[in-house]
Amino acid sequence: MDVADEILAAERPAFARAVRAIIGGDVAALRTELAATPDLSHARSGAPHRATLLHYVAANGIEDALQCPVPEADEIARVLIAAGAEVDAACDAYEGRCPTTLALVVSSDHPARAGVSARLVHVLCGAGAAVDGIDDDRLPLSTALLFGRVECVDALIACGARTDNLVFAAASGRLDWVHRWLDGDPSLAVAPCPTFPLEEDRGVIAEQALVFASLCGRLEIVRLLLDHGINIDATPPGSHWTATALHAAAGQGQRAVVELLVERGADQSIKDVRYQSTPLGWATYLGRDEVIAVLSELSM
Secondary structure: OOHHHHHHOOOOHHHHHHHHHHHOOOHHHHHHHHHHOHHHHHOEOOOOOOOEHHHHHHOOOOOHHHOOOOOOHHHHHHHHHHOOOOOOOEOOOEOOEOOEHHHHHOOOHHHHHHOOHHHHHHHHHHOOOOOOOOOOOOHHHHHHHHOOOHHHHHHHHHOOOOOOOHHHHHHHOOHHHHHHHHOOOOOOOOOOOOOOOOOOOHHHHHHHHHHHHHHOOOHHHHHHHHHOOOOOOOOOOOOOOOOOHHHHHHHHOOHHHHHHHHHOOOOOOOOOOOOOOOHHHHHHHOOOHHHHHHHHHHOO
């Protein structure tokens, strides 16, 4: 018996078989289980996380042995939703937090590795998932940004996520909005976001915007922010982010942004707080070859 079997031995047999089908990408087997036991689409695990079957698609917040990259995850999600799965059901995946499948997907390594993160976002939102979070707290978009899931950021924005604060506007490429904010347009109030605290200091907010615009490859917004004198080497507080704009761009392979930041004098020797690594170290670890070449040449 493998580890997954040991975990699933405590579940009702039909639920365990359905989980096996989900993590194995077996769409036909899942359809069979759902047809034989219709209440499975609403059933919950007996484990402390109390996940529904739809949560297992996110491969996040459940036992490690049950988390797998599944290329068919978007089709599996469609099958579960068609069978009646509650798209915004929350589970107890993390202490004190009750994330939905959407909130779990946008921070999960496994759908990203399988190349299905963005497709899952579209499936879930298309089925009515709260794109701004079930508490309207911007949890999906802020989580996608903080975990560097640019493909999920783009998908959430395409699905209608609100971008009415400077960081989200910058990350989504809203050049005119950012320009108006920098010019002090009083009609652009900073919309609160409990999960992505924005400092009251406008300079700090702009530093956050620079980091996440760089992460998402928004070249013209990065240029605009630098033209307005935003600190190029800032590691802004309040965002749980531990690195500079150059780290962010290098880690995502945003070559044009990396070139601009270096041209404008970004310090390539700064090490981030969490990993104690330079931007070149980030690019090397993440295999961003074109960025590695740029940083290596410029550091010679």
